[in-house]
Amino acid sequence: MVSADIDKIKPGMILAKAVYNRQDSLLLDAGAKLTEKSIRMLKSWGVRSVWIQGQSPVTENQKSSSKSASASEIEMGLAEKFADVRDDPVMLEIMRAASRVLSKRVQEQVDEP
């Protein structure tokens, strides 16, 4: 396991530890295979560095729970949509607020019996 600067990571690398944003919501779970899209997403959330697995291949049992999967889908979708406007600090705030509102709903749906 190695810590890697966000500018050094490449698609195909596997996360060794989960990545959270400043509001502590999960962006990507440990075991996630990085894609260009997800790297862009991490950058837009201001993530500076991540933990990357060595050379080991992905294992089957690293499937994340449906809750964290849909939460990170939300984050990813938003990061993609906001890609062209994230230089604007107000837009970043809007993106984060939307993410909290949407994640809360996912959470509520999962919590319902």
Next chain:
Amino acid sequence: MSKVDLNRIIGKIEDLPTLPRTVLKITELVNDPKSSARDLSRIITDDQVLTARLLKLVNSSFYGFPQRISTITGAIVLLGFDAIRNLLLTTSVYDVFSNHARKSKFNQEKFWDHSLGCAVGAKVIGNFMRHDKIEELFVAGLLHDIGKIVVMMYLPKEFSKVTRYVRRNDTLMRAAEQEVLGYTHAEIGKMLGERWNLPPKLLSVLGHHHNPAAAGPYSMEAAIVHLADIFARALNIGFGGDEKIPPLDGFAWEILKIKTPSVEHILEEMKKEFDDISMFITYTP
């Protein structure tokens, strides 16, 4: 790619269905200072569909009145003339276009959801700012992208060129429209609004929801719709034709004077109200 002649677009708009006569009569009546609640009530009750729909809407959770409203006069007294006009305009416009909807492969429903999301957003932002014409904001939000619907339904070939351009270049609808048609949905929407004799304020918002400063005396309303459009996209409500967020207009943000910590509260409210109302607007008896 050759640009579409403006005359052709206007020609198509000339062919557009007009609003139901009842709604036009109501618009006239509302603009007449001498008319009374009884006059208005008489016109509405002549139309059974409108009557049923109006009662259903005023009794929905969207308005949240504690008691049941069972007469049109009661609804008029409670909501006021403008609100009634706007309600009927809303549902009628929806009808005018949904009749043609099945022809289009494009996801019409998602498109309306975006408009409705923007309408609800404009209402919630207006409430937050204590704007005094909430209903007007709702209608402006609902109609803000009507120009896209015109192109979709009446210039289907050009519309598919536009959507192809959006996909290939990963761009906003309006950039693609400008490239393919030479006009944006904002300009086309305004033209349609003129034909429908919509009030000047509404025309101004339709035409300038991407550049509110140009809306002059109505730039506050245009700014509200502009922000509501961004919020609806951020909340994944419906589909506006592209998967992007238009940039926030600096002037709009300045005049709105909304502090960033309030954004989450507004978004939360917007999502809740959208879920409540979407059942009523898409409902067709």
